[in-house]
Amino acid sequence: MKREARKGLPPLDLSGLKPGQKVTLRIAPNPNGPPSLGNARGIIVNAEYARMYDGVFIMRFDDTDPAIKKPMLEAYQWYVEQAKWLGCPPDKVVIASDRLPLYYEYAEKLIELGKAYVCTCENETFHDLKEAGKPCPHRETEPAGNMGQWKKMLAGDFAGKEAVLRIKTDIRHRDPALRDWVAFRIVTEEHPRTGHTYRVWPMLDFESAMEDHFLGVTHIIRGKDLMKTADKQRYVYQYLGWEYPHVSHWGRVRLLGFGKFSTSVMKKGIQGGEFTGWDDPRLPTVAALKRRGFEPEAIRNVMINMGVTETDIEFSMDTLYAENRKIADPKANRYFFVADPVALRIDGAPGIVAKAPLHPQDPGRGYREIPVPADPGILVARSDLPVMQPGSIVRLKDLYNVKITCAEPLRGEYIGNDIAVLKQGAKIVHWAPADGVPVRVVGPEGEYHGIAEPGVKAELNNVVQFERFAFVRIDTIDGVVLAYYTHP
RNA sequence: GCUCCGGUAGUGUAGACCGGUCAAUCAUGACGGACUCUCACUCCGUCGACUGGGGUUCAAAUCCCCACCGGAGCACCA
Structure with a gap:
């Protein structure tokens, strides 16, 4: 018995392969909306197998229901583009309605x-x-x-x-x-x-039976819901003297943290104005993950680690978050963002320019320089108020120390810049200058409004970390900065 | 009702086909600690599972049966 943990996907059964025949797999989406996270699994697993065996990965659109699951013209392209984005470009694209x-x-x-x-x-x-x-x-x-x-x-x-x-x-x-x-x-x-x-x-059962044969598909990997489809199709294969491909199935996936989002439910929500579009961060679509700044490789990794078991599972986004963080953390520059800001007036402070590293593990990347005038009014997060009671000492990160003198309105006095206060129990809080830029962060759990340091304006399209808050992707800079929440 | 598939820690996963070396792998999570001018990163430690019951066997997570639980099909959807 071998004890080695499996890396990547389990091997495919190649026993049915004829000499010279290439491993051929396909994903067969209905283009009645853009790919969701579930579709991404199909794309990634099938493409990955093709890659493993130097095979062929086909994207075939099963668009054979113009009534109940009416295809969307744009969705064909979305699928191809997003498969590419995921690092899984199809070798061939076939459209059932052509055939x-x-x-x-x-x-x-x-x-x-x-x-x-x-x-x-x-x-x-x-x-x-x-x-x-x-x-x-x-x-x-x-x-x-x-x-x-x-x-x-x-x-x-x-x-x-x-x-x-x-x-x-x-x-x-x-x-x-x-x-x-x-x-x-x-x-x-x-x-x-x-x-x-x-x-x-x-019907799907027939169309798919034909295409899998014509396209030379050797291995079908799809959801368990189509388990009986294979049994139905075998009749046709037998009548026509064809050989049925290898089939395997994965179980039903319940996405924790998202509601039940079928394509039609999402479509309705978008039309009704409940969501801003297919890439609304509250939706489990590939487009939304992309806009939130996820790394395609992170998505690929989690899908490959899940493998192809028939067990029904509950998938937690935490797993994706962890995987993405591994890639995003070393890349993301750091900035301060103060959600729900509260003004803090500081007495006796000299005017200085704060210097904070763009990345704590990579000083070579340089520093953010934030000018702060004498006796400033700066901004702190409302959620930090509990540690700012009169008498308490806080360290304004990368700035200086302040002793709180009054809670309402919030006021404090400058007490120097010796980092040793941290050893004495002072809490660290982050802050933003009074002339910071307004930022709106939209995420799966809702919106946050606040102020960030002006440097974020140089990070359009990048994922940055708002320190002590979350990773976000700077999406739009247009007066206020719009950021998409990636994950904590 | 008929039929099919599945059930390993909170979550995902390895092991199951070919019983022993499984007091059960890895990841994530939770908790504690170290480091750190972030509630991030890194590092250390702790927690935590074979659904239940029978059977076969010297030996069962692994094979068989039953029960229970979860999911699916029985569509002129995919």
């Missing part, structure tokens, strides 16, 4: 083989028969008859819901989920890419 004729061709092949039939049962009628394990009257239609009905479907002789093409499996299969499933249905809604060109659309 309907191909699916039709194989539908007809299956009809000819007597393995597919057009069913015009009422939804409920079929359901009841199926539950009872009984065939519907259409099941025994001859291929020629089915072909005629199929052509009628294509020609528009049926309205939506009036006819479907079913794959013949085993109507008495012990698992009702596998009995004679629907391969095509009629959808008259306009498709954003193909308009009204097609009115007969494949």
